[in-house]
Amino acid sequence: MSNFDVAQLAHVEIFSPKPQETLDFFTELLGLQVTERQGQSVYLRAYEDFYHHTLKITEAKEAGMGHTAWRASSEAALHQRVQSLEKSGYGKGWIEGDLGHGQAYQFQTPDGHNMEILWEVDYYQAPDELKTKLKSRPQKRPKVGIPARRLDHVNLMCSNVTQNKEFMKDELGFKLRENIILNDGTEAGAWMSVSPLVHEVALMGDRTGQKGRFHHIAYWYGYPQHLMDVADLLVENEIVIEAGPGKHGISQAYFMYVFEPGGNRVELFGDAGYLIFDPDWKPLTWHEDELEKGIIWYGSPLPEEYFLYGTPHKTTVKG
Template sequence: MANFDVAQLAHVEMFTPKLEESLNFFTKILGMQISARQGKSVYLRSYEDFYHHTLKLTEGKEAGLGHVAWRASSPEALQRRVESLEKSGQGIGWIDGDLGHGKAYQFYTPDGHKQEILWDVEYYEAPEDQKTLLKSRPQKRPLNGVPVRRLDHVNLMCKDVAKNRQFMDEQLGFKLREHIVLNDNTEIGAWMSVSPLVHEVALMNDQTGSEGRFHHIAFWYGYPQHLMDVADLLVENNIKIEAGPGKHGVSQAYFMYVFEPGGNRVELFGDAGYLIFDPDWKPIVWHEDELEKGIIWYGSPLPTEYFLYGTPDVSSKVLVKE
């Protein structure tokens, strides 16, 4: 039976070997705002994100995922999830907190992705010159770059999609919305959410056989035209566009994939796909002979690197099986 103890994606920490260059990308191109700097980390948020931060950039030797943070639906829900995670054997333990939030319980997915769940958060308070008359928005729309509006989802690469999908379901209450199943019944992709969004987390088969790698973080624009606008900025500033704009069949997301200077993949899209309000939703299954339209509804095909590259990059360490 599904639980409703997880409310939403709270923030994501990413490692980058080029902190200042990555920071310039997220602030000058994507218009994100700096909430704070501490040590080797910078805390950022999009202008419609209500919390202190939704992205933590931390300097590291190589690109990759630091952790994914989920907010519980109540203090009691947090405690229920902690008790369940401890019994699962995937728990790490409590941390006192970080800038922008209180204590959090950390754990690993079966594939080794570090995650945490928390309740107490600090809400963003705009300075006087950034306060807006639009009361449902925490600040004025930024004047720099083509600003993204909010954090949307993460995509995690997995050696075993089914095992990780089951963990997200049983331990955190995520509902399966769509998935890809091959003719031999191997599950190679799953899109899951705890809200009406079609996904807050996607799980994708890692064809290199690696574990615990990061595929991408995604930010929502709202208007597809803004993808075209930001594409101009990306090209003129020598930032690589991997694919798009285009539209996926799975999730109906209108996408563009780019690489930030540190090497992490970032998805930008101008349509959140569809919303799910049906409490008895039956997961959509995409079969092997349907993948062409499932992966790309329209637009150019995704490059091979899209299915192989993740962070940390293991291309020089792993021989991909034919």
């Protein structure tokens, strides 16, 4: 397998029982742009996202993740990954496509998270009033909210982090960047990427013992001070801030966690943490007695709900 068959995180679909309120949160407060609507879904992107969309909001009875989509590095790489996924037993099959992209192959993680891999994508074309002279940006910076710049990563809750980590490594070519090992040897978290980013996917042990739940989607701001600006705006508009702004030791991320009105957790990500260019990078392991600084480098401790709440939300607790 080529380690470069998967190029990047392409888009994420989230479910919301309050689709209009969820849409208002992302557009009016975070400054995302609506590209298109179809049926019970709305397709959006941040102003430095080049593709047709990076977020799909779909009306549903419960909050959660519909699917996460990865873009292959070429058409040949797509078919190479599909051959492996079919042999793995976790493949589901091809779909003809969706708004904004062509044919995609759907599969699940061992925990049951829905994913797809694709190659053909539509690029966003700004209307005349949104065209910018800055050639490296697909549109003007929005005039609404405190606008996020691009999609960054997803965090998935897992009943078994190691099993899902090995799947992402073996089937999609992800590299382990950092992880957490508890005193009993359990792997409690893994941060993985296919690019120089610290992570495009994080896998987090689900303390309730459930499978396939969604922890959060993250959008990147670039400048940490924007987290303070958007925090003020969110409080004014009665959006619940769960934690932050603060800084993680793991990934060096400047973070703030909030709940959009439909119930999904959203991370607002300031700065890029750090970038990895070393082709011989050795994963960084945090042990249980080091986690105080690993989880919170500075800022207030994360609340207990951060480690228990995921979507769909159920109250079952392991043990």
